[in-house]
Amino acid sequence: MNGKTSALPEGFESLAPFVEFWAADSAAGRADCRQRSDEEGRQAFYRAASPLVAAALDYLDSKSLPALDASEQRLMNLVLSFAHLAMAVELHREEEPRHARDRHFLRITRATADEPAAQTTAEEAQHATAK
Amino acid sequence: MSYKSDTRKLALPVQEQVMNNDNTLAYRPPSTEAAAYLGTGPVAAGPYYRDDYFALEREAIFKRSWLQVGHVCELPSPGSFIVRELEVAEASILITRGRDDVIRAFHNVCPHRGTQLVADACEGRRSAFTCPYHAWTFNSDGQLRSAPDFERFYVDKSQCNLKPVALEVCAGLIFINLDSKPAQSLRESMGELAGQLETLPVAQATTFTEYVYEIDANWKLTYDNFQENYHLRFIHPRSGGGGAVGPLNPFGYPERYGFHGEHRTQTIWSNPSPILSATQELAFGRLVPKLMAKGLMSSPHGREYYALYPNFFLIGNPVQHFSHTVLPISARRSRGVFRIYWVGADGSASERFGREFSMANLRDVHSEDRAVIEAGQRGLNSGALEYIHFQEQEVLLRHLMYHVNEKVEAYRAELAGNLAGDGK
Numbered sequence: 143m144n145g146k147t148s149a150l151p152e153g154f155e156s157l158a159p160f161v162e163f164w165a166a167d168s169a170a171g172r173a174d175c176r177q178r179s180d181e182e183g184r185q186a187f188y189r190a191a192s193p194l195v196a197a198a199l200d201y202l203d204s205k206s207l208p209a210l211d212a213s214e215q216r217l218m219n220l221v222l223s224f225a226h227l228a229m230a231v232e233l234h235r236e237e238e239p240r241h242a243r244d245r246h247f248l249r250i251t252r253a254t255a256d257e258p259a260a261q262t263t264a265e266e267a268q269h270a271t272a273k
Numbered sequence: 274m275s276y277k278s279d280t281r282k283l284a285l286p287v288q289e290q291v292m293n294n295d296n297t298l299a300y301r302p303p304s305t306e307a308a309a310y311l312g313t314g315p316v317a318a319g320p321y322y323r324d325d326y327f328a329l330e331r332e333a334i335f336k337r338s339w340l341q342v343g344h345v346c347e348l349p350s351p352g353s354f355i356v357r358e359l360e361v362a363e364a365s366i367l368i369t370r371g372r373d374d375v376i377r378a379f380h381n382v383c384p385h386r387g388t389q390l391v392a393d394a395c396e397g398r399r400s401a402f403t404c405p406y407h408a409w410t411f412n413s414d415g416q417l418r419s420a421p422d423f424e425r426f427y428v429d430k431s432q433c434n435l436k437p438v439a440l441e442v443c444a445g446l447i448f449i450n451l452d453s454k455p456a457q458s459l460r461e462s463m464g465e466l467a468g469q470l471e472t473l474p475v476a477q478a479t480t481f482t483e484y485v486y487e488i489d490a491n492w493k494l495t496y497d498n499f500q501e502n503y504h505l506r507f508i509h510p511r512s513g514g515g516g517a518v519g520p521l522n523p524f525g526y527p528e529r530y531g532f533h534g535e536h537r538t539q540t541i542w543s544n545p546s547p548i549l550s551a552t553q554e555l556a557f558g559r560l561v562p563k564l565m566a567k568g569l570m571s572s573p574h575g576r577e578y579y580a581l582y583p584n585f586f587l588i589g590n591p592v593q594h595f596s597h598t599v600l601p602i603s604a605r606r607s608r609g610v611f612r613i614y615w616v617g618a619d620g621s622a623s624e625r626f627g628r629e630f631s632m633a634n635l636r637d638v639h640s641e642d643r644a645v646i647e648a649g650q651r652g653l654n655s656g657a658l659e660y661i662h663f664q665e666q667e668v669l670l671r672h673l674m675y676h677v678n679e680k681v682e683a684y685r686a687e688l689a690g691n692l693a694g695d696g697k
Contacts, residue, residue: 202622225630228552233511245640252483254619
């Protein structure tokens with residue numbers, strides 16, 4: 143497990159086996175998880191996560207993003223990875239390997255989920271838009 | 274090589290209501306009458322791959338047009354800077370927010386002996402910029418602050434500031450013009466479109482998601498892919514989601530075309546019964562209330578597509594409010610920059626999820642485009658085609674080529690005039 147704990151908030155423990163592969167902490171990393179995944183891995187994560195994603199978002203919405211603890215952040219990263227995975231399982235299906243070949247040419251260079259805590263960026267944003 | 278436009282009038286469809294078999298009103302493509310001046314004839318293929326034509330475009334278009342290069346949210350406070358490489362003009366541009374809060378653009382070139390001033394970063398925050406060669410140091414407003422042993426130069430310090438580049442902002446979008454005296458201001462060029470863009474979320478954007486790609490294809494061929502929906506059902510049968518195509522409108526015709534000088538718009542048709550996957554429904558269901566709470570779902574221009582000449586477009590839809598800039602590198606290579614603009618940092622897990630899904634969804638669609646565009650370029654490079662053919666829905670592609678060629682021909686005439694003048 144690379145020394146990485148897989149603990150998740152109560153109610154979401156069943157997703158623990160997927161933390162090591164899928165809970166990447168950047169948008170580009172999560173896209174890469176999908177890129178490296180195989181059909182069996184995608185199906186297993188989708189089956190386990192799809193019934194829990196809405197509940198996980200409700201749970202995480204009860205806290206501010208900067209206040210998420212390590213296990214909650216792990217759950218957030220898993221749910222975000224699911225956003226990428228769902229494209230493969232729900233839309234591309236057997237075409238996913240071919241699709242992956244074209245997709246990796248589009249490099250994710252910035253994503254809002256990778257930005258620092260919301261309080262800091264909001265302050266800067268206010269300054270930027272005041273111009 | 275010269276491109277001549279066919280000026281024959283468009284044969285307009287008879288305006289009459291057509292019913293589907295189930296008695297619903299059939300979708301009817303919009304009129305292209307306003308584009309009649311473009312003609313309907315075949316279009317020369319050479320401008321899409323020839324080096325000599327690209328060399329003319331470089332001078333006639335990219336060194337004289339307003340080019341979108343960034344957004345004010347990238348320069349959040351005094352001292353912020355970004356660097357943009359414009360290979361087409363062999364130019365590197367430094368854009369700063371000064372201590373006086375003014376955003377300026379400069380050639381990223383030390384006026385001493387031309388060394389690239391900022392070569393170690395493409396963005397950041399600095400109170401001054403120091404040339405790595407002889408330590409000439411400039412303020413963020415471009416003024417030369419200090420230069421070692423300057424007393425022994427034969428020039429006044431005031432002559433050694435950074436070389437400015439024309440810069441204007443519209444709807445938060447930063448445009449530069451490499452012409453030292455642009456023929457028109459940005460807003461003059463944009464006309465009524467400037468005010469429309471100001472109503473869109475991009476004008477309030479504080480952040481964005483970005484993905485970039487390089488492609489072995491001409492900038493126009495690349496850009497053109499995104500100006501028509503004719504290809505949607507063939508290239509995006511799964512990822513497209515049936516939003517802009519559907520049984521009523523199987524080829525995704527827009528509701529309206531607009532032609533605004535060199536710029537063009539279309540109102541994208543919305544399928545009343547789009548096919549959404551379970552996660553699309555979840556993600557957009559989580560995102561839309563956040564957008565509504567910020568008042569971003571009520572723009573009168575939320576279904577518009579804005580193509581700003583020469584190489585930028587923006588989709589008004591606030592749920593996937595994305596822009597695409599196609600930067601030419603050579604006649605047969607380009608770089609594309611997609612950005613999805615957002616107002617405010619992620620405020621909740623649901624908003625973060627909706628935004629990440631929105632990016633994953635669009636990136637999937639656009640990755641399908643890249644491969645087929647390259648295939649088109651390979652075919653054109655062979656020289657097998659003297660002409661290509663634009664269908665009615667491809668009128669926006671024809672419009673771009675028309676105005677590109679207009680500029681190229683004017684530049685040719687200018688060159689010929691200069692030569693004639695030299696010969697007198």
